[in-house]
Amino acid sequence: MPPISYVWRTPVKKPKRAKWEIPDPVEPGKLTPAMRARLERIVAKAPEVMVKITSRTKTVAHLKSHLGYITREGELGAETETGAVMEGRQGLRDIQSRWADDAALDGRRRRDGPLSHNVVFSMPPGTAPTAVRDAVRAFAVETFGGRHDFVFVQHLDDAHPHVHLTVRSLGYDGQRLNPRKGDLATWREQFAAELRLRGVDAEATPRRARGKVRKSERGVIRAIKQRGEQPRIERLVREEVVRQARGLETLATPQEVKGIERQAVIRDGYRRQAEELKRSLSGADHELATQLEQFVADMPAPETRRGRLLKELRRGLEKAQLQPGVEQRERERPERTR
Numbered sequence: 001m002p003p004i005s006y007v008w009r010t011p012v013k014k015p016k017r018a019k020w021e022i023p024d025p026v027e028p029g030k031l032t033p034a035m036r037a038r039l040e041r042i043v044a045k046a047p048e049v050m051v052k053i054t055s056r057t058k059t060v061a062h063l064k065s066h067l068g069y070i071t072r073e074g075e076l077g078a079e080t081e082t083g084a085v086m087e088g089r090q091g092l093r094d095i096q097s098r099w100a101d102d103a104a105l106d107g108r109r110r111r112d113g114p115l116s117h118n119v120v121f122s123m124p125p126g127t128a129p130t131a132v133r134d135a136v137r138a139f140a141v142e143t144f145g146g147r148h149d150f151v152f153v154q155h156l157d158d159a160h161p162h163v164h165l166t167v168r169s170l171g172y173d174g175q176r177l178n179p180r181k182g183d184l185a186t187w188r189e190q191f192a193a194e195l196r197l198r199g200v201d202a203e204a205t206p207r208r209a210r211g212k213v214r215k216s217e218r219g220v221i222r223a224i225k226q227r228g229e230q231p232r233i234e235r236l237v238r239e240e241v242v243r244q245a246r247g248l249e250t251l252a253t254p255q256e257v258k259g260i261e262r263q264a265v266i267r268d269g270y271r272r273q274a275e276e277l278k279r280s281l282s283g284a285d286h287e288l289a290t291q292l293e294q295f296v297a298d299m300p301a302p303e304t305r306r307g308r309l310l311k312e313l314r315r316g317l318e319k320a321q322l323q324p325g326v327e328q329r330e331r332e333r334p335e336r337t338r
Contacts, residue, residue: 001021001023001028001029002023002029002030002031002035002273002276003268003269003270003272003273003276004031004035004039004269004270004273005021005023005035006265006266006269007209007266007269007270008038008042008205008206008209009021009206018186018189022034029276031273036288038203039273039288039292040288041201041203042203042205042209042295043288043291043292043294043295044201044291045295046201046202046203047123047124047127047201047202047203048202048203048204048205048210049121049122049123049188049191049192049195049202049203049204050120050121050122050123050160050162051119051120051121051122051184051187051188051191051204052119052120052122053117053118053119053179053184054118054119054120055118056114056115056116056117056118056169057114057115057116057118057166058112058113058114058115059115060100060103060104060115062115063096063099063100063103063115063116064096064100066116066118066166067092067095067096067099067151067166068092068096070118070153070155070164070166071086071091071092071153073089073092074087074088074089074090074091074092074093076153076154076155077091077153078091078092078095078151078152078153079137079151079152079153080095080149080150080151081140081141081144081145081148081149081150081151086151095151099115099116099149099168102149102168102170103115106170108174109169109170113169113176114169115168115169116166116167116168116169117166117167117169117177117179118164118165118166119164119165119166119167119187120162120163120164120165121135121136121139121162121163121165121191122160122161122162122163123160123161123162123195123200123202124160125159125160125161127161127195127200128161128198128200129154129156129161131195131198131199131200132154132161132162132163132195132200133154133163134194134198135191135194135195135197135198135200136152136154136163136165136191136194137152138194138197139187139190139191139194140152140165140167142190143187143190144167146172147171147172147173148167148168148169148170148171148172148177149167149168150165150166150167150168151165151166152164152165152166185204185206188204189204191204192204208259208262208263208266209266210299211263211266211267211299211300211302212300259302260302263302264302267296267299270292270293270295270296271293271296273292274289274290274292274293274296275289277289277292
């Protein structure tokens with residue numbers, strides 16, 4: 001396999017093989033057209049798609065509330081798996097009633113089992129909203145059509161064009177939808193592919209392929225901060241960082257050390273792929289190699305959450321040491337100014 005193949009491999013136990021992971025049968029170490037196309041999008045920093053499971057409804061009341069939220073209580077049209085668009089309050093009530101009746105007939109569901117999975121598909125500002133909506137429709141039909149009920153609604157009241165997709169957990173064959181990390185990665189790739197078919201430049205690479213070690217902040221954590229409160233996990237991390245700053249503990253956890261080491265392997269994979277391209281007689285390959293080297297040079301330094309907090313704490317301590325305390329400033333002021 002080409003050196004670059006490890007870079008975009010999804011970090012899950014049983015990843016589903018994508019088309020760019022299928023090697024050339026004649027020259028396994030050579031970039032296939034699909035691999036090259038993806039590499040070109042990566043070095044060009046194509047916009048990354050966002051696909052996120054935001055919640056799971058577990059009661060009929062919660063399900064009805066969620067359907068009311070995504071449709072703005074009937075103000076926005078909701079498209080179903082049959083292609084029908086349900087509009088107005090009556091349309092909302094029809095969807096709520098049908099899904100509620102189906103849930104009531106599901107006697108095999110566990111008490112805490114989800115009735116639906118709620119997914120958001122989003123793109124950066126400036127992306128054509130129509131393309132986002134059509135890409136989600138195509139994705140939903142391909143992934144859930146003929147197997148699960150679903151409904152989706154597009155929201156245009158945000159800078160990021162996004163679509164809310166709600167999928168009924170119980171399938172027509174009695175099997176329940178239980179998406180894993182690998183499934184979510186596949187969904188991102190499928191959504192990005194549908195966008196590209198509609199003329200939108202989009203990619204779905206793992207975070208580590210872009211040089212990021214630190215995970216993005218969870219929505220729950222952001223919501224707690226917006227209320228003016230400090231999340232418990234962040235307080236514990238800060239306390240740990242204070243101990244690290246005093247030299248009482250090591251800086252990184254084993255998981256963080258592994259992430260930094262993996263980042264070194266990824267960057268080495270990019271560089272080795274650039275060297276392979278330089279050996280080619282093609283001018284296009286040489287140009288791609290130059291772009292790839294620049295992409296690696298521009299990648300951010302690997303940084304963990306604890307590492308970032310430690311830097312902030314040390315900067316604060318240095319700043320405090322440079323500024324004299326209140327009592328010292330009071331003693332140093334001339335007597336006549338007191």
